[in-house]
Amino acid sequence: MMTDNDPSVPEPNDGTNVGGPEPDTETNSNEKAYWSENIRLLCSLMAIWFVVSFGAGILFRDFLDQFSLGGYPLGFWFAQQGSIYVFVLLIFYYTWKMKKIERKYDLDD
Amino acid sequence: MDTQTLIYIFVGLSFSLYIGIAIWSRAGSTKEFYVAGGGVNPVVNGMATAADWMSAASFISMAGIIAFSGYDGSVYLMGWTGGYVMLALLLAPYLRKFGQFTVPDFIGTRYYSKTARVVAVICLIFISFTYIAGQMRGVGIVFSRFLDVPITMGVIIGMGIVFFYAVLGGMKGITYTQVAQYCVLIFAYMVPAFFISFLVTGNPIPQLGLGSTVNDGSGLYVLQKLDLVLQDMGFGAYTDGSKSMIDVFCITAALMVGTAGLPHVIVRFFTVPKASDARKSAGWALIFIALLYTTAPAVGAFARINFIETVDQTEYAKAPAWFKNWENNDLIAFYDKNDDGVMQLSSGDAFKGSPSYADTTGTAGQRMVTNPPNEDSTNEVYVDRDIMVLANPEIANLPGWVIALVAAGGLAAALSTAAGLLLVISSSISHDLLKSTFRPQITEKGELLAARIAATAAIVVAGYLGIYPPGWVAQVVAFAFGLAAASLFPAIFMGIFSKSMNKEGAIAGMVSGLVFTFSYIAYFKLVAPDANVAANWLFGISPEGIGVVGMIINFAIAIAVSKMTDSPPVEVRKLIDSIRVPRGAGDAATH
Numbered sequence: 054m055m056t057d058n059d060p061s062v063p064e065p066n067d068g069t070n071v072g073g074p075e076p077d078t079e080t081n082s083n084e085k086a087y088w089s090e091n092i093r094l095l096c097s098l099m100a101i102w103f104v105v106s107f108g109a110g111i112l113f114r115d116f117l118d119q120f121s122l123g124g125y126p127l128g129f130w131f132a133q134q135g136s137i138y139v140f141v142l143l144i145f146y147y148t149w150k151m152k153k154i155e156r157k158y159d160l161d162d
Numbered sequence: 163m164d165t166q167t168l169i170y171i172f173v174g175l176s177f178s179l180y181i182g183i184a185i186w187s188r189a190g191s192t193k194e195f196y197v198a199g200g201g202v203n204p205v206v207n208g209m210a211t212a213a214d215w216m217s218a219a220s221f222i223s224m225a226g227i228i229a230f231s232g233y234d235g236s237v238y239l240m241g242w243t244g245g246y247v248m249l250a251l252l253l254a255p256y257l258r259k260f261g262q263f264t265v266p267d268f269i270g271t272r273y274y275s276k277t278a279r280v281v282a283v284i285c286l287i288f289i290s291f292t293y294i295a296g297q298m299r300g301v302g303i304v305f306s307r308f309l310d311v312p313i314t315m316g317v318i319i320g321m322g323i324v325f326f327y328a329v330l331g332g333m334k335g336i337t338y339t340q341v342a343q344y345c346v347l348i349f350a351y352m353v354p355a356f357f358i359s360f361l362v363t364g365n366p367i368p369q370l371g372l373g374s375t376v377n378d379g380s381g382l383y384v385l386q387k388l389d390l391v392l393q394d395m396g397f398g399a400y401t402d403g404s405k406s407m408i409d410v411f412c413i414t415a416a417l418m419v420g421t422a423g424l425p426h427v428i429v430r431f432f433t434v435p436k437a438s439d440a441r442k443s444a445g446w447a448l449i450f451i452a453l454l455y456t457t458a459p460a461v462g463a464f465a466r467i468n469f470i471e472t473v474d475q476t477e478y479a480k481a482p483a484w485f486k487n488w489e490n491n492d493l494i495a496f497y498d499k500n501d502d503g504v505m506q507l508s509s510g511d512a513f514k515g516s517p518s519y520a521d522t523t524g525t526a527g528q529r530m531v532t533n534p535p536n537e538d539s540t541n542e543v544y545v546d547r548d549i550m551v552l553a554n555p556e557i558a559n560l561p562g563w564v565i566a567l568v569a570a571g572g573l574a575a576a577l578s579t580a581a582g583l584l585l586v587i588s589s590s591i592s593h594d595l596l597k598s599t600f601r602p603q604i605t606e607k608g609e610l611l612a613a614r615i616a617a618t619a620a621i622v623v624a625g626y627l628g629i630y631p632p633g634w635v636a637q638v639v640a641f642a643f644g645l646a647a648a649s650l651f652p653a654i655f656m657g658i659f660s661k662s663m664n665k666e667g668a669i670a671g672m673v674s675g676l677v678f679t680f681s682y683i684a685y686f687k688l689v690a691p692d693a694n695v696a697a698n699w700l701f702g703i704s705p706e707g708i709g710v711v712g713m714i715i716n717f718a719i720a721i722a723v724s725k726m727t728d729s730p731p732v733e734v735r736k737l738i739d740s741i742r743v744p745r746g747a748g749d750a751a752t753h
C-alpha cells in the first residue's frame with residue numbers, strides 16, 4: 054500500500070522558504086565565512102584530483118613509468134587503478150571535513 | 163543441467179525479481195515518480211546510482227575496449243570515475259538543497275527563464291537519446307547471444323521489462339529495482355573475474371592479479387607478457403597506447419565533465435533526504451562503481467592473453483566451441499587469406515568494414531564473408547570487442563552457471579541505465595514542458611499520467627534506436643558525454659558558483675556549446691566519416707574529446723554575454739545564497 058497520498062502540487066521553489074534563519078538579508082557574514090572556507094577546501098581537493106588523474110596518469114606518465122609498483126609501471130597504475138582509489142578517498146574526506154565546517158558555523162543540516 | 167536452461171532460469175529469476183519490486187514500490191504521486199519521495203538512504207542511493215551509471219557499455223564493452231587499446235582505455239577508467247569527484251564536490255549537495263525534481267527545473271529557476279528551461283530540456287533529450295540508443299543495442303546483443311533470439315526480438319523483450327517498472331514505478335520503482343540490479347551485475351562481473359585472475363596469475367583478486375606474474379613459469383608480469391606478445395605480432399605495446407597525449411587528456415576531461423553533467427545521474431542526488439547526504443551518496447556510488455572499474459582493466463588484460471593463446475596459430479577445425487558460437491552470432495569471422503586452415507592473428511583488420519556473411523562455408527568449415535580482404539595485413543580474424551566480457555567465462559572454460567550469471571548481469575546493467583534515462587526524459591516532458599511551461603494548471607493526477615505516457619513514448623523511440631542503431635555501443639555513449647559537458651555542466655556550475663551569471667549568458671552558452679559540439683561530432687561521424695583522422699581534427703582532438711572545447715566555448719560565451727547584459731534579480735541572488743548552505747534542505751524535502 055502507498056502511504057503518501059498527499060494530493061498537493063509542489064510549489065515552485067522561489068528561494069525564500071529555504072534561506073536558513075535569516076531569509077531577508079542577502080548574505081550574512083557567517084555564511085560568507087563558511088562559503089570561503091568551503092571554496093578553499095574545494096580548490097585544494099580539486100588540485101589533488103587533477104594531479105593524480107591528468108598529472109600522474111597522463112601528463113607525467115612517461116616519467117613515472119620508469120618506476121614500478123609490483124608488475125605495474127607507475128604511470129600506468131595511476132591511469133588504470135590509482136586515480137580511482139584516490140577519487141574515493143577525496144569524496145569521503147570532503148564529506149567528513151564539510152560536516153566539521155558546517156558544525157563550526159552552525160549551518161549543518 | 164545444460165547452460166542454456168541455466169541461462170533461462172537465471173534471467174527469468176532476475177526479471178521476476180525486478181517486476182516484483184516494481185509492483186511493491188509503484189509510485190502514487192508525482193514526487194514519488196520524480197524523486198522516489200525524496201527519502202532514500204544515501205548508501206542505497208549510492209548503489210542505485212552505480213547501477214544507473216554502469217551501463218551496457220561499462221559491463222559489456224569497457225573491458226573489451228581496454229583489452230584492445232591497452233593504455234588508451236584509461237580514458238574511460240579515469241573519465242567515468244573522476245566525474246564523481248566533480249559531482250560530489252561541485253554539484254550534488256547544492257542541487258539537492260535546491261530541492262526540485264529535474265535538471266531543467268534548476269536551470270529554469272536559477273536563470274528565471276522559461277527559455278532557459280526549454281533549452282535545458284532540449285539538451286537533456288539530445289543527451290539521453292544518444293545514450294539510450296547504445297543501451298537498447300546492448301540489451302539486444304546480450305539477448306540474441308544468450309536467449310538465442312534475433313537482436314530485434316531481444317530489444318523488444320527489453321522494452322517490455324523496462325516499460326513495466328519505469329512506467330509503473332517511476333523513480334521509486336527504479337531506485338529499488340536498480341539496487342537489485344547492482345547486486346546482480348556486480349556479482350556477475352566479479353565471479354568470472356576472480357576465476358580468470360586465479361587461472362592466469364594464481365592471485366584471485368583481479369586488481370592485484372594484474373600486477374602479478376603470469377602462472378606459466380616464465381616469471382614475466384602480466385603486463386610485460388602482454389607487451390611482448392603484442393609487439394611480436396606487430397601491435398604497439400599494451401602499456402603504451404596509440405592516442406596522442408592531447409587527445410587522451412581531452413577525452414578524459416570530456417568524460418569526467420560529461421559524467422557530472424549527465425541528467426540521469428544528477429537526478430539520483432535529488433532523492434536523498436539532506437544536502438550532506440548527497441555528498442555521502444556520491445562517495446558510496448563511487449565505491450560501488452570502483453569495484454567494477456578497477457576490475458575491468460584486469461579482465462581486459464587477462465581476456466586478451468587468453469584470446470591470443472587460444473586462437474593464434476590454432477587450426478580452425480580445432481577452435482574452441484565459444485569461437486564458433488560467437489561466429490554464429492556474427493561477432494567473430496575467420497578470413498583464411500593463405501588458405502592453410504590455421505588462424506593467424508596480427509595487427510590490422512582482416513578485411514574492410516564489419517563482416518557481411520555469405521551463406522557458404524570455407525574449406526576449413528568457417529563462415530565465409532563477402533567483404534574485400536585487407537591486403538595490408540596478414541591478420542585473419544575479425545573479432546568484435548564487445549565479446550570480451552561475454553565470452554570470458556567460456557574462454558576460460560568456466561561452468562555453465564557462471565555464463566548464465568553473466569547473461570543476467572549484462573541485462574541488469576543495460577536495463578537499469580535505460581530505465582534511468584527514460585525517467586529523466588519523461589520527467590522533463592511532463593514536469594518541465596507541461597507543468598512548468600505550457601500547462602501550469604494541470605492537476606497532479608494529470609501530470610502523473612502525462613509522465614507515464616511520456617515514458618511509454620520514450621521507450622518506443624529508444625527501442626527503435628536499439629533496432630536501428632546509429633553506431634557502436636560504446637562510441638554512441640561517448641557522444642552523450644561530450645554533449646552533456648558542453649551544454650548542461652557549465653550552466654549548472656555557474657548557476658551555483660557565480661552570482662553574476664544571468665539568463666542571457668546561460669542560454670547563449672548552452673546553445674553555442676551544444677551546437678558546436680554536435681556539429682563537430684556530426685561532421686566527423688555522419689557527414690564525412692572518411693575525414694575522421696587526426697590530421698583533420700581541431701588541435702588534434704577527436705570527436706570523443708571535443709566536448710571539452712565545447713565546454714570552454716560555453717563558459718567563454720556565457721561570461722561575455724552576461725557582462726554585456728543586466729545582472730540577475732535579487733531573488734535569484736537569495737536563491738544562490740540559500741543553496742550554498744546545507745541547513746534547511748530537510749524543509750525543502752517536505753514542501
